[in-house]
């Protein structure tokens with residue numbers, strides 16, 4: 001073989017070798033990041049068990065996605081199974097295999113509001129950034145509802161991430177909820193449940209896991225490749241909101257999964273939960289999305 005061919009071959013092969021090693025090192029760093037301990041000091045919101053809290057908790061559980069991922073009976077289930085990714089939400093009842101039997105008020109607060117499990121490790125798929133701004137009353141309500149669910153047996157969590165996602169997680173393109181949340185913020189103060197932009201802004205926290213904190217939309221980092229980008233909900237170039245001429249049109253889309261022209265919105269949007277949203281929440285949301293200042 002001519003020396004220059006040999007040299008080129010050696011060069012190419014070593015480059016590939018370096019790239020393979022780099023990918024595995026990064027993937028391992030991703031695994032380490034998922035196993036890191038996150039310190040958050042929480043006092044814990046005292047348990048509630050009154051009928052009004054349980055009813056409010058039931059509503060939040062259905063309409064904010066908990067039931068969609070953990071099952072309406074709380075016994076857990078597969079959330080994503082797609083191209084090398086397998087995520088199973090754990091049983092969160094007090095039954096055999098349930099994650100929460102020994103949960104203290106502080107454990108509930110850390111998991112739901114901060115995305116950090118009792119052992120200090122971050123959740124990876126659960127969108128705690130959407131719940132981080134819960135008022136104390138809403139946090140207590142959802143916990144009250146889950147705690148009174150009949151104990152079911154069910155498995156714990158499974159989190160299997162494909163190599164590219166582990167790499168993206170290591171380099172910070174994919175971020176877990178604990179990274180996105182500002183843990184130093186005090187809990188939200190309650191605003192009256194009414195068709196106001198202020199209440200709408202509170203409800204819109206539930207859309208930030210996919211549509212981003214400023215609701216500007218875009219590609220969902222780490223999602224399976226066949227998922228469409230999340231739409232821009234905030235005003236500005238490319239916003240989908242002008243498509244919805246009034247709150248009724250918007251409410252109809254959330255109930256049916258169809259746009260005003262009859263075409264279907266991707267099932268990545270969690271319609272099973274969104275269609276449970278009450279009229280006040282939906283109308284307040286519409287008001288907020290159509291009147292909020294445009295982000296950059």
Ligand code: HEC
Nearest residue numbers: 065066069088089090092099111117118123124125126157
């Ligand atoms: C998009 C799916 C999804 C939604 C929505 C969701 N969870 Fe989870 N949850 C998970 C997954 C997956 C885990 C396992 C941890 C992780 O994400 O790595 C989990 C973990 C948990 C845990 C146990 C943590 C542990 O191991 O001790 C609790 C408790 C919990 N979720 C409660 C809730 C409640 C309450 C809500 C609604 C306010 C909710 N979850 C919404 C997917 C979800």
Ligand code: HEC
Nearest residue numbers: 206207209210228229230231240243259265266268269270
């Ligand atoms: C699990 C991720 C996820 C969550 C949570 C989510 N969305 Fe979406 N949403 C999407 C994706 C992805 C699209 C793009 C769908 C498509 O292109 O078909 C979308 C599209 C939309 C659209 C555009 C529909 C159209 O006309 O094309 C609206 C409006 C919308 N979402 C509103 C909301 C609101 C309001 C919330 C919170 C209450 C929310 N979404 C929560 C993922 C999500």
